[in-house]
Amino acid sequence: MLTARAGRLPAALLALALLAVAGSAAAGCVRRSDEDPGPVPDVPGGTFTVALTEPDHLTPGRTTSSYSLQVLEGLFDTPLALDPADGHAVPLAAESISTDDQRVWTLHFRPGARFHNGEPVTAASYADAWNAAAYGPNGWEANGYFSQIDGYAALNPADGAKPPTDRLSGLEVVDDSTLKVTLGAPFSQFPMLLAFPAFAPLPKAAFADPAGYDLHPVGNGPFAMDGDWRHQQRIDLRRAGGYTGPRPATADGVHFRIFTSKDTAFTELRAGHVDFMASVPPSRAYEAKRTFGKRYSVRPSGTMDYLGLPLWDTRYAKPELRQAISMAIDRRGITRAIFNEVFAPADSLVAGMIPGHRAGACGETCEYRPERAKELFDRAGGFTGTLELYFANSDPTYEQWMTAVANELKQNLGIRAIAFRKMSGADLGPILNGHKATGPYRQNWVVDYPSVQNYLAGLLGPNNRSGWSDPAFDRALALGNAAPTAAESEEHYHEAESIALRALPLIPLWNWQDQTAWSSRIGNVLVDPYVAGLHLEKVTVRH
Amino acid sequence: MGRYIARRLLYAVPVLLATTFLIHAMVFVLPGDPIQGLAGDRPVPAAVLAELHRRYHLDDPLVVQYAKYLGGLLTGDLGRTFTGEPVADTLAGRWQVTLRLGLTAWFLETVLGVALGVWAALRKGRWADNAVLAGTTLVIAVPVYIVGYLAQLLFGVKLGWFPVAGAEDGWPTAYLLPGLVLASFGVAYVARLTRASLLENLRADYVRTAGAKGLPRWRVVVRHTLRNSLIPVVTFLGIELGSLMAGAVVTEYVFNLPGVGQQVFQAIQLREGPTVVGITTALVLVYCLANLVVDVLYGLLDPRIRHDQ
Numbered sequence: 001m002l003t004a005r006a007g008r009l010p011a012a013l014l015a016l017a018l019l020a021v022a023g024s025a026a027a028g029c030v031r032r033s034d035e036d037p038g039p040v041p042d043v044p045g046g047t048f049t050v051a052l053t054e055p056d057h058l059t060p061g062r063t064t065s066s067y068s069l070q071v072l073e074g075l076f077d078t079p080l081a082l083d084p085a086d087g088h089a090v091p092l093a094a095e096s097i098s099t100d101d102q103r104v105w106t107l108h109f110r111p112g113a114r115f116h117n118g119e120p121v122t123a124a125s126y127a128d129a130w131n132a133a134a135y136g137p138n139g140w141e142a143n144g145y146f147s148q149i150d151g152y153a154a155l156n157p158a159d160g161a162k163p164p165t166d167r168l169s170g171l172e173v174v175d176d177s178t179l180k181v182t183l184g185a186p187f188s189q190f191p192m193l194l195a196f197p198a199f200a201p202l203p204k205a206a207f208a209d210p211a212g213y214d215l216h217p218v219g220n221g222p223f224a225m226d227g228d229w230r231h232q233q234r235i236d237l238r239r240a241g242g243y244t245g246p247r248p249a250t251a252d253g254v255h256f257r258i259f260t261s262k263d264t265a266f267t268e269l270r271a272g273h274v275d276f277m278a279s280v281p282p283s284r285a286y287e288a289k290r291t292f293g294k295r296y297s298v299r300p301s302g303t304m305d306y307l308g309l310p311l312w313d314t315r316y317a318k319p320e321l322r323q324a325i326s327m328a329i330d331r332r333g334i335t336r337a338i339f340n341e342v343f344a345p346a347d348s349l350v351a352g353m354i355p356g357h358r359a360g361a362c363g364e365t366c367e368y369r370p371e372r373a374k375e376l377f378d379r380a381g382g383f384t385g386t387l388e389l390y391f392a393n394s395d396p397t398y399e400q401w402m403t404a405v406a407n408e409l410k411q412n413l414g415i416r417a418i419a420f421r422k423m424s425g426a427d428l429g430p431i432l433n434g435h436k437a438t439g440p441y442r443q444n445w446v447v448d449y450p451s452v453q454n455y456l457a458g459l460l461g462p463n464n465r466s467g468w469s470d471p472a473f474d475r476a477l478a479l480g481n482a483a484p485t486a487a488e489s490e491e492h493y494h495e496a497e498s499i500a501l502r503a504l505p506l507i508p509l510w511n512w513q514d515q516t517a518w519s520s521r522i523g524n525v526l527v528d529p530y531v532a533g534l535h536l537e538k539v540t541v542r543h
Numbered sequence: 544m545g546r547y548i549a550r551r552l553l554y555a556v557p558v559l560l561a562t563t564f565l566i567h568a569m570v571f572v573l574p575g576d577p578i579q580g581l582a583g584d585r586p587v588p589a590a591v592l593a594e595l596h597r598r599y600h601l602d603d604p605l606v607v608q609y610a611k612y613l614g615g616l617l618t619g620d621l622g623r624t625f626t627g628e629p630v631a632d633t634l635a636g637r638w639q640v641t642l643r644l645g646l647t648a649w650f651l652e653t654v655l656g657v658a659l660g661v662w663a664a665l666r667k668g669r670w671a672d673n674a675v676l677a678g679t680t681l682v683i684a685v686p687v688y689i690v691g692y693l694a695q696l697l698f699g700v701k702l703g704w705f706p707v708a709g710a711e712d713g714w715p716t717a718y719l720l721p722g723l724v725l726a727s728f729g730v731a732y733v734a735r736l737t738r739a740s741l742l743e744n745l746r747a748d749y750v751r752t753a754g755a756k757g758l759p760r761w762r763v764v765v766r767h768t769l770r771n772s773l774i775p776v777v778t779f780l781g782i783e784l785g786s787l788m789a790g791a792v793v794t795e796y797v798f799n800l801p802g803v804g805q806q807v808f809q810a811i812q813l814r815e816g817p818t819v820v821g822i823t824t825a826l827v828l829v830y831c832l833a834n835l836v837v838d839v840l841y842g843l844l845d846p847r848i849r850h851d852q
């Protein structure tokens with residue numbers, strides 16, 4: 001009898017352990033993602049959960065990360081906002097904005113606005129916030145966004161010395177609701193810049209305890225913080241009680257759950273524990289389409305990938321060679337094979353969703369024409385030595401598409417020796433900025449405001465990475481910046497774009513698109529392709 | 544025994560100094576500029592760059608950086624992350640998560656591993672033995688993140704038994720699935736080790752003697768054979784306690800547990816020197832202590848091993 005028991009002892013232990021594992025399984029009800037209980041009623045109240053990646057900061061001037069911006073969309077009202085339909089600037093915290101010469105701008109703010117802690121929002125709240133961000137020694141990440149304002153150079157000495165003042169000379173608080181902004185040069189796109197969260201106002205508390213404020217930002221938007229930001233875990237917002245602005249919140253609250261892995265976040269969305277996800281990984285495109293159906297959308301984004309060329313290396317000096325490389329790349333094939341058709345082949349230097357984008361601006365040069373490419377390649381005198389491709393190791397798809405590009409250059413142009421220079425972003429940045437690369441590199445651009453000018457000035461302005469410059473290009477940009485109407489500005493920007501596309505220091509590759517999916521619990525989901533992301537205040541919840 | 548333990552603890556000091564210096568050197572000597580890396584494809588204004596370099600001591604020579612770090616360490620300052628939080632603060636909220644996960648996995652590994660091993664050994668050559676062998680081979684062959692995602696889909700989404708990810712449901716609910724995934728490799732290893740060791744000892748003369756003198760079989764297996772057979776298993780489990788704490792990196796990433804492993808994963812990606820060095824120092828300590836515990840346990844299992852001569 002004892003022997004028999006001994007035989008079963010380990011089996012019993014095993015069963016016990018298994019029971020312990022299974023027994024504590026969560027018994028709570030599980031909402032399944034694939035059920036469709038019909039449209040969400042349009043009533044206020046309820047809370048919903050959004051999947052997020054850890055933001056870097058929640059103080060508006062200290063971040064440019066899109067994950068932070070999604071939270072700040074709820075917490076802050078910027079002076080202006082971008083119309084979700086076409087990206088033109090519309091009033092938000094400001095009632096009006098006016099200028100006569102595109103250089104001196106006058107902002108009038110809505111009266112009676114208050115921060116979540118009751119402090120009145122005045123013109124000085126804006127000036128203080130902008131001064132703090134523009135002051136170099138503060139080391140705030142959005143510093144560069146203020147470079148157009150008069151006095152920026154004085155706050156950011158190139159040698160890192162201590163600036164003589166901590167205020168932008170171009171800001172003048174006229175009265176509690178009026179702010180006069182003087183720019184260094186005329187800049188017709190300035191209103192769009194004012195929709196960027198770094199231009200939001202800050203209360204006095206932000207300066208008294210910056211570290212505490214970053215964990216619990218007090219804003220002027222439709223939602224307020226509900227408890228502190230719990231790093232790597234969650235951020236909770238609740239409807240702000242005293243909000244008087246033009247976009248009150250519909251839901252009672254928003255929970256952001258922070259994930260390190262987007263795949264895990266997507267699994268949580270499928271399990272029904274998360275209601276909204278703004279960037280489903282491209283590798284799960286087909287699964288998302290199948291599972292979420294109508295609640296899945298691919299929306300255009302302003303992010304572009306380019307192949308940058310080192311013009312200081314004489315081998316890349318001839319435009320024909322650069323065009324040959326461009327025409328040897330099968331953009332459609334690569335976006336299909338590597339990005340599951342979520343990314344769109346580029347036909348211009350700017351993304352398709354930007355007002356002023358010209359379809360086919362790049363023409364034949366951005367199409368896949370292997371024979372023509374070979375012809376141009378031979379006319380340019382071919383290529384000698386090793387062609388090195390530079391890219392960062394931060395995402396495995398970079399190497400995948402670079403490999404595809406390398407194979408096409410081998411096949412279509414007959415360049416035999418191709419090498420990869422793959423390294424961390426920390427190493428690649430200084431090499432590219434210091435003009436030390438000896439081959440084409442991955443160049444990416446995330447748009448700040450939806451204007452052709454943002455791409456052209458950001459990528460090809462003074463001291464750009466490719467080392468290209470053309471006075472005609474600079475002149476066209478400056479004319480666009482000073483033009484009195486949007487249409488006239490656009491005309492000059494288009495001219496500048498055409499100049500850059502003829503010279504081709506940057507080869508447009510493809511335009512990123514974001515895959516969004518959401519649960520059947522939420523309705524009125526408006527995701528805009530500009531800075532705002534999901535319009536949190538508009539979301540309705542089934543509850 | 545007391546003197547032995549004191550001596551072993553003293554040995555830990557040079558080990559700690561050497562490892563922190565090596566890690567420091569490896570993290571900081573790498574070329575490139577982590578601040579530029581953070582900014583991605585956008586140039587950083589010179590004034591901002593200078594300020595951030597100053598704040599994180601990035602312009603000092605290696606030895607000066609290390610001295611400053613050690614000085615800080617003695618006063619309890621582990622440095623700051625790139626978002627400005629003190630590393631010590633970020634660790635304070637995290638080590639419990641990793642400890643819970645590690646101990647859960649270690650417990651599952653010990654219980655399941657030894658049980659499966661004994662079961663397989665006693666049924667050598669029959670289906671149970673073959674099933675354990677085949678199952679453990681499979682688990683050892685599949686990378687842990689694949690096991691993790693599969694477990695999430697099966698137990699979290701399809702069956703709904705466990706939360707898919709996150710630590711919010713607390714112990715034990717939130718830790719069982721990641722614990723099991725983290726333990727999977729170790730369970731397989733412990734089971735095979737126990738099986739092999741037990742089989743070898745079951746053939747030994749003293750076991751036949753014990754059986755011949757009429758002892759019940761369970762007594763022969765548990766008291767006489769298993770105790771001897773567990774010595775290699777204890778060695779593995781002891782070192783495993785340290786590796787589980789360190790190896791939680793992938794599991795914490797997949798299961799979104801806000802522990803030390805998740806932090807070190809992100810810190811390495813961002814090249815945050817102080818965070819990486821601070822966490823590794825703590826892990827080296829855990830390793831040293833785990834090894835000491837194992838060595839002390841040997842004496843209890845096998846009276847022939849003595850530490851004080």
